[in-house]
Amino acid sequence: MIQQLVMYEEELAQINHICETLARDSNAKAVLVIDKNGQAMASAGDVHELDITSLSSLTAGNVAATGGIASLLAEKEFAGQFLEGEKISYHVSIIGQRVILVVLFDGRSSLGLVRLRVRKASVELVGVLETMVRKSASGSGQPSVFSEITDDDIDNLFND
Amino acid sequence: MSFINYSSREINCKIVYYGPGLCGKTTNLQYIYNKTNPEAKGKMISLATETERTLFFDFLPLSLGEIRGFKTRFHLYTVPGQVFYDASRKLILKGVDGVVYVGDSQMERMEANIESLENLGSNLQEQGYDLAKLPYVVQYNKRDLPNAIPMAELEEVLNPTKVPSFEAVAPKGIGVFDTLKAVAKLVLTELRKGS
Numbered sequence: 001m002i003q004q005l006v007m008y009e010e011e012l013a014q015i016n017h018i019c020e021t022l023a024r025d026s027n028a029k030a031v032l033v034i035d036k037n038g039q040a041m042a043s044a045g046d047v048h049e050l051d052i053t054s055l056s057s058l059t060a061g062n063v064a065a066t067g068g069i070a071s072l073l074a075e076k077e078f079a080g081q082f083l084e085g086e087k088i089s090y091h092v093s094i095i096g097q098r099v100i101l102v103v104l105f106d107g108r109s110s111l112g113l114v115r116l117r118v119r120k121a122s123v124e125l126v127g128v129l130e131t132m133v134r135k136s137a138s139g140s141g142q143p144s145v146f147s148e149i150t151d152d153d154i155d156n157l158f159n160d
Numbered sequence: 161m162s163f164i165n166y167s168s169r170e171i172n173c174k175i176v177y178y179g180p181g182l183c184g185k186t187t188n189l190q191y192i193y194n195k196t197n198p199e200a201k202g203k204m205i206s207l208a209t210e211t212e213r214t215l216f217f218d219f220l221p222l223s224l225g226e227i228r229g230f231k232t233r234f235h236l237y238t239v240p241g242q243v244f245y246d247a248s249r250k251l252i253l254k255g256v257d258g259v260v261y262v263g264d265s266q267m268e269r270m271e272a273n274i275e276s277l278e279n280l281g282s283n284l285q286e287q288g289y290d291l292a293k294l295p296y297v298v299q300y301n302k303r304d305l306p307n308a309i310p311m312a313e314l315e316e317v318l319n320p321t322k323v324p325s326f327e328a329v330a331p332k333g334i335g336v337f338d339t340l341k342a343v344a345k346l347v348l349t350e351l352r353k354g355s
Contacts, residue, residue, distance in 0.1 A: 005163045012167040037255030038219075038235065039163040039172045053202045057219045057235065061207070064251040065216070072247075146352040149227055154348050157225050157232065158341045 005035060006136040012042060014128045018121050019044035022101075026117035027109035029088065032102040033095075033125070034059055041099065055102070059092060063100050082111060093118055096126040098133070162257050162351055170231045173347050174255055175340075178280045179262035180272035181213070181241035184301040187330040188262065189220045189236055192340060195333065196222060214240040217252050224344060234344060241276065250283050258295035258347040259284075260339055262328075263318050265300050265308035273318055295346030298325040299339045304332075 019031040023045035030045035032052065038060030040052045062081070070077050081092040091103040091114050101122065103114050163172040177185040186206065193204045202221035209215050218238040223231060239249040261280060263273045281291050298319045302308060311327065319325050324342045328335030 007163070007165040007167055009167045012165070035163055037163070037174055041163075041165075051203055053221045054205055054219070057221070058205065061216060061219075061251070064254060065248070068247050068251055146354070149348070149352050151349075153227050154345050157227060157348075158345070 005132070007041065007132065008135060011128050011132045011135070015042040015125065016044065018124050018128070022103065022117055022121040026103060026105065026114045028103045028105040028114065030102075030104045032056065032059075032100075032104075034100045034102065036060055036063065036094075036098060036100060045104075050104075059100055059102055063092065063094065084111075091115070091118065093122060095122050096129045098129055099125070101125065162347075164230075168231075169229055170233055171227070171351070172233045172235065173257040173344075173351075174235045174237065175258045175260065175343055175347065176252055176256045177236065177238040177260045177262055178249070178253075178276065179241055179301075180264055180269060180276040181243070183241060183262045183264040183269070183273075183276075184328070184330040185238035185241065185262050186214055186218050188260075188299070188301075188328075188336050188339070189218050189238055191330055191333045191336045192222065192236065193220055195337075200224075213242065214238055215245075216240065216248050227348070232344075232348070234347075236340075243275070246279065246283070249279070250286060253283055253287050253289070256284075256287075256289070256294070257350070258297075258343045259291070260297055260299055260343050261318070262299045262301050262330075263314060265302045265314065266305055267307050267309055270309065270317070277318055292321060295343055295350050296323050297339055297343045297346065298323055299328045299335060300325065301328045301330050301335075303327045303334070304329045 015033055019033060019042050023031045028045055030047045030050060033042040034040055034056040038057040040056040043052055066078050066081060077094060079094050083090040087106055089105055093101050095101050103118060105114055177188055179185050193201060200223045205219040207216035220236040222234045222236060224234060237252050239252045261277060284291050300314050326335040326339045330336055
């Protein structure tokens with residue numbers, strides 16, 4: 001059976017709040033929360049010019065590749081990555097082994113400040129994620145939309 | 161692993177195209193990309209070598225429309241087909257919701273087909289999946305080539321469990337959308353079962 005990760009309104013609001021606080025307190029350009037399979041979950045900051053879908057997929061691929069390298073080196077995981085560009089830097093950390101927190105920042109911030117703020121945000125995110133995973137597993141919160149889907153609904157999706 | 165967002169009313173699913181090197185996985189995605197309305201697709205990303213062989217993966221995000229007010233988004237991935245990229249293939253299978261196995265119809269690629277299919281089974285198993293329980297379809301590509309093996313023979317060897325299968329000529333688009341629709345339907349049906 002396919003395991004589902006379900007995001008409800010309440011948890012999304014909490015994650016958005018954590019992202020916004022992190023973006024503000026770290027002077028970041030943008031903050032993204034991505035699930036390890038490459039789906040964007042939340043974002044904050046100056047994101048309107050970003051291709052979030054592509055960034056999410058590539059970041060997840062990058063984290064997966066790094067995880068593969070870690071296991072070849074008998075490391076549990078490399079919990080963080082930092083890529084320094086001329087204008088933009090990219091800080092990645094894995095939260096609760098489940099999601100990826102990305103902070104994009106420029107000269108207005110520094111790696112030290114980002115690391116400090118990420119540490120605080122990580123603790124908060126872990127708490128929200130635990131609730132999310134528990135709710136996803138138990139199916140509590142709202143009735144699943146899928147139980148009502150008919151064959152016709154699925155067929156209609158493919159009627160050109 | 162599908163991701164359902166009740167807040168933005170979106171269902172996100174991951175489909176992986178698997179198969180031996182040069183069987184046409186990337187060509188499937190390129191055709192889908194070229195024939196899809198701009199508003200229904202995102203950017204197609206190909207992490208390829210200088211000779212256009214897939215190095216890590218191709219990625220194409222696609223919106224298929226709405227079901228009961230939920231936007232359905234499919235993320236299509238290909239794996240690198242060449243044997244020595246096995247570590248990368250394993251990574252891409254993580255979190256998969258549906259698999260398309262693309263076989264190469266040419267006689268001389270039969271051994272590569274079998275090897276890739278076995279590799280798919282063992283890599284899925286390593287990730288905790290069972291191919292028999294996953295939404296899964298088979299595509300026989302390159303049906304237009306003179307050295308193509310008859311369908312019955314391909315079916316016998318590459319599709320013993322008789323999942324939905326499709327003949328294709330990917331550069332011309334023959335069978336490409338039929339394959340995609342079939343696997344997407346199976347994924348959505350599986351999601352309903354799991355609800």
